[in-house]
Amino acid sequence: xxxxxxxxxxxxxxxxxxxxxxxxxxxxxxxxxxxxxxxxxxxxxxxxxxxxxxxxxxxxxxxxxxxxxxxxxxxxxxxxxxxxxxxxxxxxxxxxxxxxxxxxxxxxxxxxxxxxxxxxxxxxxxxxxxxxxxxxxxxxxxxxxxxxxxxxxxxxxxxxxxxxxxxxxxxxxxxxxxxxxxxxxxxxxxxxxxxxxxxxxxxxxxxxxxxxxxxxxxxxxxxxxxxxxxxxxxxxxxxxxxxxxxxxxx
Amino acid sequence: xxxxxxxxxxxxxxxxxxxxxxxxxxxxxxxxxxxxxxxxxxxxxxxxxxxxxxxxxxxxxxxxxxxxxxxxxxxxxxxxxxxxxxxxxxxxxxxxxxxxxxxxxxxxxxxxxxxxxxxxxxxxxxxxxxxxxxxxxxxxxxxxxxxxxxxxxxxxxxxxxxxxxxxxxxxxxxxxxxxxxxxxxxxxxxxxxxxxxxxxxxxxxxxxxxxxxxxxxxxxxxxxxxxxxxxxxxxxxxxxxxxxxxxxxxxxxxxxxxxxxxxxxxxxxxxxxxxxxxxxxxxxxxxxxxxxxxxxxxxxxxxxxxxxxxxxxxxxxx
Numbered sequence: 001x002x003x004x005x006x007x008x009x010x011x012x013x014x015x016x017x018x019x020x021x022x023x024x025x026x027x028x029x030x031x032x033x034x035x036x037x038x039x040x041x042x043x044x045x046x047x048x049x050x051x052x053x054x055x056x057x058x059x060x061x062x063x064x065x066x067x068x069x070x071x072x073x074x075x076x077x078x079x080x081x082x083x084x085x086x087x088x089x090x091x092x093x094x095x096x097x098x099x100x101x102x103x104x105x106x107x108x109x110x111x112x113x114x115x116x117x118x119x120x121x122x123x124x125x126x127x128x129x130x131x132x133x134x135x136x137x138x139x140x141x142x143x144x145x146x147x148x149x150x151x152x153x154x155x156x157x158x159x160x161x162x163x164x165x166x167x168x169x170x171x172x173x174x175x176x177x178x179x180x181x182x183x184x185x186x187x188x189x190x191x192x193x194x195x196x197x198x199x200x201x202x203x204x205x206x207x208x209x210x211x212x213x214x215x216x217x218x219x220x221x222x223x224x225x226x227x228x229x230x231x232x233x234x235x236x237x238x239x240x241x242x243x244x245x246x247x248x249x250x
Numbered sequence: 251x252x253x254x255x256x257x258x259x260x261x262x263x264x265x266x267x268x269x270x271x272x273x274x275x276x277x278x279x280x281x282x283x284x285x286x287x288x289x290x291x292x293x294x295x296x297x298x299x300x301x302x303x304x305x306x307x308x309x310x311x312x313x314x315x316x317x318x319x320x321x322x323x324x325x326x327x328x329x330x331x332x333x334x335x336x337x338x339x340x341x342x343x344x345x346x347x348x349x350x351x352x353x354x355x356x357x358x359x360x361x362x363x364x365x366x367x368x369x370x371x372x373x374x375x376x377x378x379x380x381x382x383x384x385x386x387x388x389x390x391x392x393x394x395x396x397x398x399x400x401x402x403x404x405x406x407x408x409x410x411x412x413x414x415x416x417x418x419x420x421x422x423x424x425x426x427x428x429x430x431x432x433x434x435x436x437x438x439x440x441x442x443x444x445x446x447x448x449x450x451x452x453x454x455x456x457x458x459x460x461x462x463x464x465x466x467x468x469x470x471x472x473x474x475x476x477x478x479x480x481x482x483x484x485x486x487x488x489x490x491x492x493x494x495x496x497x498x499x500x501x502x503x504x505x506x507x508x509x510x511x512x513x514x515x516x517x518x519x520x521x522x523x524x525x526x527x528x529x530x531x532x533x534x535x536x537x538x539x540x541x542x543x544x545x546x547x548x549x550x551x552x553x554x555x556x557x558x559x560x561x562x563x564x565x566x567x568x
Contacts (some may be wrong), residue, residue, distance in 0.1 A: 239549050
């Protein structure tokens, strides 16, 4: 089986995002990028499928980013992905166009499973996997916390507001990874060095036959600052008194 | 703007958050219709009809809310209704199913909307990004626009004096996808209120060293206050709390009247899940913990000492 793992590069979430001078977007000059943490979980899950259930699995990482944005795909290769594909695209890409590009890659690669993060920690949209499944008319299993193959399909534990939902989907399918699916491994130094030498195939939206059609227009951004003034209280009784005055406890 | 509001339910009643999607829709336009899907949904359609005319897709094939079938029907109804706007409250249900429906309807979607303006007929939407560190203002290109709203950002409108009409919509069962089946739901068993619906949330962080400590301190204090319990991701990762309690960017988003953060340092990913609470109080040993920047009241101290004192104080005052 072939597993396609979309890998997004995102600004390191441990850095405080800054805006450019006119407040129109993130100032990404000084930003360091990482592989979206949820996508790293998806890569890890693909590796475990290859290690345990399906040793003949081929894992293909795909990124949509500027031509020099290979680093996060190399992270996936160092973890153990077999090969990587970079769709060259600079500038804004909303979930709709990412999903359309991924659908075109699926058309070309014919995977039996697409495994990806449930959301990217930059725009927090949580849409791309669902859009891709809709475009392909494939079943979807979003927010997966456990996967199990059975004859003819996948049994997936999904994390929902009401509890763990267990669904069965036929293959091919799109699965989006939640936090608890696994803990991604760190790549070893030898595999990082090996991944540096692997060639990454490049393609373009035009080669994939996709003309981008923007759906989201960003007008402005603002940094959210706390509006609160913290009043320091001296002890537990004092805290309760202040909360009673604020009429939030009885 | 012709608007369709998707009403989420659990098979028995509408989920309380559905009203906030109606609140957003009403704030944008008068032309609001509610859509309820499922099997045996008379109680839910009757409830929804207090707020807007209702379209009811009541069919055995929709007994379980699996994304491929439900999204297919939502997209069909939206097309037939000529909807320009499709709205739901942002829950895991909506992210899954409405997200897929948006993929069938052209992909003009905004998630987790927290504010809006109508500017010359153009709907400008505010939504958090980067774990809430940034608020972006966007517009959507294409129609229909599909929007999920944060329940804390909008209020349920008042019910009308007389209910609106309920109309059945037919479902072409043969056209439904069939690649997904629900096997079961392992429901959260918890005597305490749901963390997303409670008026008070008592939440614990890294300071707690084990499940017993968490239950003895966070749990007991929550019970004294009639509160829900929550936790930071650190405790979930450590196996101390179940993931249904995680508050934050990747967990639950809450906005109660009071959020009591106990031994939580205040990582940006946690703040994303609770910073819109009305009042925030924090107890932490570290006076420089970022949580204090987002708190109204701060007590510098060890939760192992201060929480028992809080519980004692509450006992003696009751």
